[in-house]
Amino acid sequence: MAKKKILIIGGGMAGMVATILLAKEGLKVTLFERNDKIGKKILATGNGRCNLTNANIKPSNYHSSTKNIFQDIFCQFDLEKTLNFLNDLGLETVKLESGKIYPQSMQAMSVVKALLFYANELGVEIIYNSRVKEIFHKDKFCIKADKKSFYGEYLVITTGGKSYASSGSSGDGYILAKSLGHSITQQMPSIVQLVTDNPYNKSLKGLRVDVEAKLINQKSGNLIRKEYGEILFTDYGISGPVTLQLSTMVAPLLKNGTILDVSVNFFPNFSFDNLDEVLIKRLTKFPLRTIEESLNGFINQRLIIPLLKYADVEHLKKAGNITKQERARLISAFKNYTFSVKDTYTWDQAQVTKGGVSCNEIYENTLESKLIKNLYFAGEILDIDGDCGGYNLQWAISSGAVVAYSILNS
Ligand SMILES: Cc1cc2nc3c(=O)[nH]c(=O)nc-3n(C[C@H](O)[C@H](O)[C@H](O)COP(=O)(O)OP(=O)(O)OC[C@H]3O[C@@H](n4cnc5c(N)ncnc54)[C@H](O)[C@@H]3O)c2cc1C
Incomplete structure (x- = not known):
């Protein structure tokens, strides 16, 4: 095993976790990152504070259009293991009353630095500014970057989704996965602001209020999701924590023609x-x-x-x-x-991608491809997305860790 080489594409949370856990066991890892730094998206998380995970995690916090494999992965690398891993990197964490867990520094930058320091100490080879556009596969995997060819027995794709493309995740991973024969489900923005037909959008712009907000199927009147917290009115619709949480259900329903309303209760404590x-x-x-x-x-x-x-x-x-x-x-x-939801806001503003590499073609216990031996996926590239509140970084961490242990045990 010591001679085996692992190629990892994408230095976000999932790629860095897999990299560190493999390198820690003495394996030779080469990480390809298209940016000149790792973890650009991590810097934007939690408004720069990085909501790493959540003390209250349930399978229902995760969504997939193919197969929800979250629990299979999380039970192998759960919250306790996650906090121990973060601690091992030198990161103390704090839990807020809401259950959200942050680095004690309350700085996303300290998370990125902790990952980088550790990877550097382990001697990981990181090839920056290397946007992987093609993967060659025969007996081994081959990636051409930096005017060189890199070969590996294992390949891990952790290129993220296609939300917030300025961080480096612009959907390349789907093209790479497709070129290796994988099916990609339709991608839709999630944890995103909503465009509404409220006639008072412009006059309410900038107003933040604590409310109870419900997402409702206009035709049947059925309640789809209910949230309490702050809503922010904008000139195009609504934003704020309550909206981001409701938005996790919106895109697929609008796609299938469901007409959706948001109903706001400004006095939830009064009958x-x-x-x-x-x-x-x-x-x-x-x-x-x-x-x-x-x-x-x-x-x-x-x-x-x-x-x-x-x-x-x-x-x-x-x-x-x-x-x-x-x-x-x-x-x-x-x-x-009550007003209607016209659309989700732009991909640039979306925090997460719904859809991606179909979980039907991935072994749920190892995250290895069912189509190509020794090919693995982790993080947002897979067709799994979480609610707002630390759930997506937890998925990136758990899935990155499970890939590392699967390779180590293979
Ligand atoms: C504004 C914002 C706030 C968020 N806040 C939170 C939060 O507080 N808590 C939470 O849990 N989640 C949050 N999320 C979601 C969370 O950040 C992501 O789900 C998670 O970081 C995904 O990790 P990943 O490693 O799978 O992908 P990414 O972080 O997207 O990493 C993918 C990496 O791959 C690189 N890459 C892409 N294509 C290539 C290529 N062809 N070649 C080489 N490299 C490539 C990219 O540059 C990038 O570095 C937030 C997202 C955003 C946008």
């Missing part, structure tokens, strides 16, 4: 009747104020006119003259402000 009681008190306290004025101090100023218009309630009407029906419509607007 309809509670809210009516509070409203009656306010309106009767200042009967000569306009309805618009009477809502001052009750809800964010910028929401008052859009919500009154949505409820078809005249904002200049005196508070004392509001009818029961108008109050009911206003409460409906407070609790059920």
Whole structure:
């Protein structure tokens, strides 16, 4: 085994984890990275803080259009092993109340440096600025880069998906995998802002509010996903943590023609009747104020006119003259402000790719190709995507580690 050489394409989280665990056992690894640095996407994660993983991980946090193999992989390299591995690299971690786990430094840069320091200490050969465009395969795998040919008995493809292409992941891996005979499922953006038909997008632009937001099938009225947290209104639609979480379900449903609504509840802790009681008190306290004025101090100023218009309630009407029906419509607007989802926002903004190398053609325990012996895949290139909250880096880490152990045990 000591003489075997491993070629790895892509120095993101998955590629770096596989590289380090293989090199640590004395194997000769050559890593090809198209950028002049490793881990460019890691730097952008968690708003520069890198949400590494999550204390609450369930198989339902992961999605696949072919086969959800997350659990097969995670049970081999779970949270405890992940935290030990990170610790081994010199990274202390902290768990926030939400369950999200970050480096103690709260800096993504320290994660990239920890990976790089360790790989360098192990003497890993990293060929930077080497965009792999072709793979030759006979008895061995061969990659031509840096005016040289590199040969290896094993090949690991960890080129990521095609979201956030400025980080280096622009979908090359799919072309490479296809050239080796693999099927690639349709790719769609996930963990992404949503384009909506809310007529007040422009006037609400920049507003952040804590809400309950639901993704609903407009035709059947069925609830698809419900989230609590901050929503950010933008000139094209919605963003913020709640939106990113809802977005994980959106692209495939829009593709199959489902019409989707988002319903926003600005008062999730109030029942309809509670809210009516509070409203009656306010309106009767200042009967000569306009309805618009009477809502001052009750809800964010910028929401008052859009919500009154949505409820078809005249904002200049005196508070004392509001009818029961108008109050009911206003409460409906407070609790059920609904607009349609037109699309997901751009690939450049998407954090994750849905779809990719079909999991049907991969052994779920080893991540080895069922088509070509000694060919492996890990990370976002595979048709597995996670929710927002550290789940995608966990997938990159667990899958990268399982590939390394599969090669070591082969
Ligand atoms: C803005 C943003 C924030 C995010 N925040 C989080 C977060 O906080 N927590 C979380 O869990 N997930 C987060 N994610 C998702 C997460 O970063 C990715 O799912 C994960 O990093 C994927 O790792 P990977 O190693 O599979 O791929 P990548 O990180 O994409 O790495 C692939 C590497 O391959 C290289 N490459 C590509 N093609 C070639 C080629 N032809 N030749 C050579 N090299 C090539 C690329 O340059 C890149 O370095 C975020 C994503 C984005 C965009």
